Amino acid sequence: MPAGGRPTVRSRRLGSALKRLREAAGVDQSVAAQAILRSVTKVSRLESGQVSASALEVRTLLDCFGVQDEDERRRLEELARASNQRGWWLDYQETLRPDYADHITLESDSTYIRSWEPSLIPGLLQTPEYAESVISSGPSFIPPERIAQLVKVRQERQRRIEEGGVHFTAIIWEPAVSALRHDPAVRDGQLRRLLDAGQHQNVTVQILPAAASKTAGMSGAFVAFSFGIEPNVEAVAVRTAAHTTVVEAPEDLAAYVNVFDQLRSAALSAEESAERIRQTLGGAPDQMEEAT
Numbered sequence: 518m519p520a521g522g523r524p525t526v527r528s529r530r531l532g533s534a535l536k537r538l539r540e541a542a543g544v545d546q547s548v549a550a551q552a553i554l555r556s557v558t559k560v561s562r563l564e565s566g567q568v569s570a571s572a573l574e575v576r577t578l579l580d581c582f583g584v585q586d587e588d589e590r591r592r593l594e595e596l597a598r599a600s601n602q603r604g605w606w607l608d609y610q611e612t613l614r615p616d617y618a619d620h621i622t623l624e625s626d627s628t629y630i631r632s633w634e635p636s637l638i639p640g641l642l643q644t645p646e647y648a649e650s651v652i653s654s655g656p657s658f659i660p661p662e663r664i665a666q667l668v669k670v671r672q673e674r675q676r677r678i679e680e681g682g683v684h685f686t687a688i689i690w691e692p693a694v695s696a697l698r699h700d701p702a703v704r705d706g707q708l709r710r711l712l713d714a715g716q717h718q719n720v721t722v723q724i725l726p727a728a729a730s731k732t733a734g735m736s737g738a739f740v741a742f743s744f745g746i747e748p749n750v751e752a753v754a755v756r757t758a759a760h761t762t763v764v765e766a767p768e769d770l771a772a773y774v775n776v777f778d779q780l781r782s783a784a785l786s787a788e789e790s791a792e793r794i795r796q797t798l799g800g801a802p803d804q805m806e807e808a809t
């Protein structure tokens with residue numbers, strides 16, 4: 518059983534990949550079950566993510582399916598090993614909702630992350646002060662001690678960005694940045710954080726002008742994840758006021774890729790975005806709107 522006693526995003530990703538490869542090879546579940554000396558029920562539960570496969574079972578199944586690609590084999594074997602590993606976020610499991618833990622797992626495994634935020638600064642770029650302000654003003658009451666833990670979680674999530682372990686592209690609608698003028702206690706620190714982040718080679722920050730409201734209205738906030746050498750989107754986390762949903766169906770992923778491409782095309786370049794942020798930091802409250 519995956520860690521935590523329920524299907525995890527890792528076990529689901531592994532199961533989905535094995536099912537895709539099995540079907541592409543024209544192998545039925547009974548043959549796969551014989552290859553790993555397990556029951557058809559076990560194979561079915563493995564493909565649905567209800568149970569995890571060992572690295573040896575994955576290797577045997579890939580042989581059975583005729584998969585020769587060494588990068589693919591290595592990636593799936595590593596995913597099998599990771600399925601039951603304990604992530605740092607489990608230290609906060611009494612504080613985190615299961616869907617939030619899934620989101621962090623996706624971040625932890627990703628090689629590329631693309632974020633679209635129409636109303637907030639992305640969590641991976643938030644200062645502690647901004648994070649506390651956002652969390653405390655949410656739709657549900659959160660005790661102060663839990664707010665402090667959630668702020669720590671955000672800071673811990675940012676380590677992969679700071680260490681260069683993942684390529685991160687953030688597109689932020691301009692009103693989310695200009696709204697910082699109304700919160701001077703956190704404004705300067707958060708704006709400097711955006712500028713500093715944009716200096717890292719693995720981070721791109723782009724502002725979508727306020728005037729591009731039609732483009733901004735194409736979708737609510739979402740984060741797209743890639744897990745291999747190539748930046749192919751393999752999962753998307755869609756945030757609502759109540760929870761986060763992970764999208765994995767190919768046709769749905771294609772739609773989000775299309776939306777992100779349109780957002781990126783309409784956004785200012787990284788250099789222009791940095792200049793727009795500096796204008797706000799410099800205390801010119803009306804320049805952002807006038808320059809759109």
